[in-house]
Amino acid sequence: MKYALVTGGSRGIGRAICVKLAQMGYQVVVNYKSNKEEAEKTLELIAEQGGKGDMLQFDVANAQETAAALEGWHSANAGAHISVLVNNAGIRKDNLMMWMQPEEWSAVLNISLNGFYNVTQPLLKNMLVKKFGRIINVVSLSGIKGLPGQTNYSAAKGGMIAATKALAQEVAKKGVTVNAVAPGFIKTEMTADLDEAELKRLIPTGRFGEAKEVAELVGFLASENSAYITGEVISINGGLYT
Ligand code: NAP
Secondary structure: OEEEEEOOOOOHHHHHHHHHHHHOOEEEEEEEOOOHHHHHHHHHHHHHOOOOEEEEEOOOOOHHHHHHHHHHHHHHOOOOOEEEEEEOOOOOOOEOHHHOOHHHHHHHHHHHHHHHHHHHHHHHHHHHHHOOEEEEEEOOHHHHHOOOOEHHHHHHHHHHHHHHHHHHHHHHHHOEEEEEEEEOOEOOHHHOOOOHHHHHHHOOOOOOEOHHHHHHHHHHHHOHHHOOOOOOEEEEOOOOOO
16 A cells, blocks of 8 residues: 655645545545545545545644554554655744734744645655655745745745755655656635636636646656656746746
């Protein structure tokens, strides 16, 4: 059995990635922070595809909680090896830097950037030993271009991009690839408060993207066919920024 862990798999892009990986034959570990009902819905969608999965609650920003949950999962699934990790959990707390509160800064950094460390570090050793691994980090156009009102979010995603490139070089010889996908505007709860009608006029394809479209890209990067791609940041933004 091949196992994949998707952080923030309860909703939005993470849910679509869980379904895609299940279709590819992975047994999917669906992480969530607090939304158990939505995580259960993800599991139902996986089951509808004939796939298998289980839920694993932990806050990626909390190193001890994350380590304990992963240890617990490994104890309950002796010999199982998570060979695909998708670091997808993330939040937005937009504000102009002039008004940005310490909590708005640290919450966004703690979940995206520290979350990347908290989850990846404990799972990496097994991938190196087994000489196969796929680590895919969900970043953002904001982390490439920088967006006003998102100094915290741009810093978090930009940090993940730099970490992707560094780690890719550390582990390439062991058959582990590390890549990032950088979505533009994708229709999820995270973007529900944005003025879609206004913003889509800026996008060459004239629409927001679908979570499923991001999942297709992640699915390719998770597959054995992507073995020669590592350290890359692949944009998926309808031509908004290249
Ligand atoms: P979403 O619909 O708001 O879903 C966020 C997911 O992250 C939920 O499953 C949530 O779990 C989980 N999560 C949040 N904090 C967490 C924590 N501390 N520990 C574990 N899980 C946590 O967001 P989305 O739009 O799908 O975004 C997914 C990723 O894509 C994020 O990293 C986001 O930055 C990135 N992204 C999104 C867009 C876009 O346009 N939507 C664009 C670029 C990048 P609960 O359900 O338990 O709360």
